[in-house]
Amino acid sequence: METQTTNQPRRGRPAKSPQQLQAMRTALIRSGMELLTERGYSATGIDAILKPAGVPKGSFYYYFDSKDAFVAEVISAYAEFFANLLDKHFSDVSYPPMQRILKFVETAAAGMARYEFRRGCLIGNLGQEMSTLPEPFRIQIEAVFFDWEARLALCLQEAQKLGQLSNRAAPTKIAYLFWIGWEGAVLRAKLERTDKPLKLFAEEFLTIYQSNTQP
Amino acid sequence: METQTTNQPRRGRPAKSPQQLQAMRTALIRSGMELLTERGYSATGIDAILKPAGVPKGSFYYYFDSKDAFVAEVISAYAEFFANLLDKHFSDVSYPPMQRILKFVETAAAGMARYEFRRGCLIGNLGQEMSTLPEPFRIQIEAVFFDWEARLALCLQEAQKLGQLSNRAAPTKIAYLFWIGWEGAVLRAKLERTDKPLKLFAEEFLTIYQSNTQP
Numbered sequence: 001m002e003t004q005t006t007n008q009p010r011r012g013r014p015a016k017s018p019q020q021l022q023a024m025r026t027a028l029i030r031s032g033m034e035l036l037t038e039r040g041y042s043a044t045g046i047d048a049i050l051k052p053a054g055v056p057k058g059s060f061y062y063y064f065d066s067k068d069a070f071v072a073e074v075i076s077a078y079a080e081f082f083a084n085l086l087d088k089h090f091s092d093v094s095y096p097p098m099q100r101i102l103k104f105v106e107t108a109a110a111g112m113a114r115y116e117f118r119r120g121c122l123i124g125n126l127g128q129e130m131s132t133l134p135e136p137f138r139i140q141i142e143a144v145f146f147d148w149e150a151r152l153a154l155c156l157q158e159a160q161k162l163g164q165l166s167n168r169a170a171p172t173k174i175a176y177l178f179w180i181g182w183e184g185a186v187l188r189a190k191l192e193r194t195d196k197p198l199k200l201f202a203e204e205f206l207t208i209y210q211s212n213t214q215p
Numbered sequence: 216m217e218t219q220t221t222n223q224p225r226r227g228r229p230a231k232s233p234q235q236l237q238a239m240r241t242a243l244i245r246s247g248m249e250l251l252t253e254r255g256y257s258a259t260g261i262d263a264i265l266k267p268a269g270v271p272k273g274s275f276y277y278y279f280d281s282k283d284a285f286v287a288e289v290i291s292a293y294a295e296f297f298a299n300l301l302d303k304h305f306s307d308v309s310y311p312p313m314q315r316i317l318k319f320v321e322t323a324a325a326g327m328a329r330y331e332f333r334r335g336c337l338i339g340n341l342g343q344e345m346s347t348l349p350e351p352f353r354i355q356i357e358a359v360f361f362d363w364e365a366r367l368a369l370c371l372q373e374a375q376k377l378g379q380l381s382n383r384a385a386p387t388k389i390a391y392l393f394w395i396g397w398e399g400a401v402l403r404a405k406l407e408r409t410d411k412p413l414k415l416f417a418e419e420f421l422t423i424y425q426s427n428t429q430p
Contacts, residue, residue, distance in 0.1 A: 038346050039257075039347050040344060043347045127406040129258065131333040131335075132258045169419070173415070176415065177396075180396060180402075180403055180412055181392075181395060184402070185395050187339060188342065188394075191342040191353065191356060191360075192357065200392065204392055207383070208383075
């Protein structure tokens with residue numbers, strides 16, 4: 001049974017002002033992002049999400065219509081967070097395009113190390129759990145991968161223009177394959193509790209697709 | 216509440232002969248393999264495992280000491296099943312070594328299609344769930360990947376001897392990277408409900424690592 005030690009609304013008395021309501025929703029989404037990134041959907045109960053956000057048990061449905069409506073918002077928030085991370089790296093003109101991809105991998109690997117490789121990828125977790133998830137999540141998660149693919153493909157096209165990408169395959173295909181390998185590498189990093197799978201995968205990716213004939 | 220319609224031992228009266236005991240344990244392990252391959256660890260309750268095996272609710276602990284002892288046996292059984300599948304393909308001298316890998320992918324893809332891409336890889340599912348699993352499973356699952364790696368590396372060494380493998384990397388490193396990509400591809404196949412990720416990954420693997428200078 002949880003106790004209220006902070007200045008949060010008490011059981012049965014949720015926040016009333018629009019600002020309080022929004023702050024609580026934001027806190028719950030943040031808590032949901034952290035838990036789904038670490039544990040996935042099946043292992044995460046509503047109670048576990050409420051506690052770190054300081055929201056009393058009975059009032060979850062004051063903030064969200066259903067667990068699934070909540071998870072849909074968590075996926076969107078994670079997708080936005082990750083899209084910003086990708087943009088930050090893939091648009092960083094202080095590195096050549098192929099090295100930007102390596103920089104993204106380094107940042108993501110450091111992020112996993114910070115949580116001792118307990119937290120992986122929220123999208124990968126839910127994708128893995130697909131057979132137990134409500135059907136609408138499939139379309140939402142596929143769209144997130146498609147978005148990541150498009151962002152990476154743009155960076156690869158830039159690499160191609162600069163002669164830094166080999167002609168082995170089209171940027172969109174390479175981007176699709178990158179995210180396949182990436183999710184496999186994140187899974188192994190969680191298992192092995194090291195960044196070795198992420199680093200090896202990224203090195204191999206660059207070795208394979210980086211052109212040796214760049215100007 | 217489940218009902219007994221088949222000729223199974225009734226509640227509170229588990230099988231008594233060593234043969235019956237073994238048959239029940241085998242049925243439970245099979246049921247566990249199917250469920251963990253489809254749903255993973257967190258989403259699979261003991262009751263869901265008992266029902267398809269025709270074992271009444273109260274008698275699980277007559278056959279296994281604990282849920283974790285049971286899951287450890289399920290992992291071993293899956294590892295053995297999968298090792299046999301790999302051996303069957305990787306030792307098939309009617310194909311050149313690199314094509315044997317493609318044949319394995321085709322068999323695995325057909326297996327996923329048979330269950331409408333609901334069932335993926337038991338080892339990948341549990342690896343993904345690592346942060347919520349009892350610690351001893353980590354070592355067991357890492358050992359399974361290591362075993363798969365060793366089996367694939369042997370096939371790649373054969374390819375190397377025949378000049379069918381490029382000198383890009385050592386067979387053990389290529390094998391390690393294969394299983395990373397493979398798990399990522401299985402995850403995407405479950406999400407997209409097609410064998411496209413498996414096939415694209417396998418084609419790319421062969422394109423990259425197959426030598427063009429074979430005799």
